[in-house]
Amino acid sequence: MIDLRPLIPHCLIVGLGILVVLLDALRVRRNACCLGFVTALGAVAAIALDWMGPDARLWAGQIVADPYSRAFDTIFLAVLAVVALASASDEPHIAFAGEYYALLCFATVGLMFTASAGSLLILYVGIELSTICLMALVGFAKRDRRSSEAAVKFFVLGSVGSALMLYGCSIVFGLAGGTEYGKVLGVLSGVGGFPIVLWLGFACVMAGLGFKIAAVPFHMWAPDVYQGAPTTITAFMSTASKVGGFAALLRFLLVALGAAPDRWAPVIVALSAASIVLGNLLAVAQTNLKRMLAYSGITQAGYLLVAVAGASAADSGLAVGAVVMYGMLYGFMNVGAFLVAQVIEDHTGSGEITALKGLHKRQPLLALAMLLFLFSLGGIPPLAGFVGKLYLFAAGWEGGRFALVGLGAVASVVALYYYLMVALQVYIKDPDDDTRIPVSRQVSLAVAVCVVATLAIGVYPRPLVRLGDRAATALHAYAAPRPQSALPSAQKP
């Protein structure tokens, strides 16, 4: 009998998605904004349930529930809760509010499976589940032409990315006789090299994951889709979805290809350097806030890849911990920045950076929050972004990627320029009109959560560091080379 308790939180979130659709269909008082609150509460409950469940490897290691997957689940569910809360104020105005939250829930479940995936098949299904839900959500504002245009672009590029990844899966399957990471590892240690066919499979899988994390050269979709999609969805995509890609990437590289780190490390270094340089250069030129944040997100993916490159060294613990930690704090600060962008866009109807002009006179608290998020993204102490980046670069340094860390450090200084340009609009420029910008209670609460998290993690990062350590230990235990007979897949007749 298989112990299915580790999957209770996944089932809870699926049930939550169905529940909100039903509540919406039953026309539970729309004005109460209850669907958003229900979703947020359910997400928080799922975090608690997740940590109470036992560690397990289900179906010959295809799905792995361990502190590593739980740490990432926590990130996705926290982002889901904040985004659902922030969407609640729009609830009375949007059609199909129930479906909106349901799709968000299902996308989150897909990401949770991505973090737990112990085989390429589950990885593919998890990534597709989240991507397909997000395709629908990107085009959710049907009357907005930009929204449907973004959906078409996301659909075409996303489908190509996932088809490439699937072809990679089929190659690996043919080579290893299964897509479980244990079997791939078995092939690697069996032949004692890196067969050319495996390179092909690896390249295809990397293309799929590169699309998910929006790393150069798989970043083309990000600016257009981020700009066109409803802003709450952009917030979710730029954080939860990106971090989900990293959760899968780390487990795939360290477990399945753990025996040949010197082979994949150069690829990661190249992706990282390209993302940092190109993301930064293009971000400087942007006039639209969401596009600027999209390019800054590409740069941030590059920073995360610095730590992944560092993970190729013998002791990968620091790198895994750093990615978990940065994933969490990046989630809060980036969602916060997008929520402020949404308030401004809703009120002024413009997504340009100049629309933020004189925000400190029109809405002082919101201006202060935006300043915090921007400084945190730029990595100014004592905010969360600084601590997180410190750990990422430390992990890269530990792994011997000195040049890459140097590039990242220089890029961080350049990045300050475009973050400060936005801050300049907010604080120095005078507004065109002095009318106060109204902020709904729900959005205020969501922004407040992000502000508190950004400050708290920066001042007292210890709990998050410990969470990262636990995740790293779990992944390390899973990835430790074992004799062929002890592989979970070998138990099958």
Place this chain on the structure above:
Amino acid sequence: MDPITATHYIGLSAILFAIGAVGVGIKRNPIVIFMCIELMLNAANLALVAMGKHLGSISGQMMAIFVMAVAAAEVAIGLGIIVSIFRSRETIDIDEVNLLKL
């Protein structure tokens, strides 16, 4: 005449995948792009089933069933998006869908 082996199937699947990938790159009509994507997915399916047969393992076919389910979901979403873009602009040519700067 040699019998048809797994290699032939895998060669065919590689050709189909390449046709699909090139089609996505050069076609301008989303519905045709869409068909090319389906071709890529089914090329992967063919490879999976052929290799499963070759290895004497059932999991290749099992994975192909997963992929069909995923592809069906993608079709539903993709057609929905195309319909919505047609309603808002009366055209679905991908080159005319350019409100967002590239």
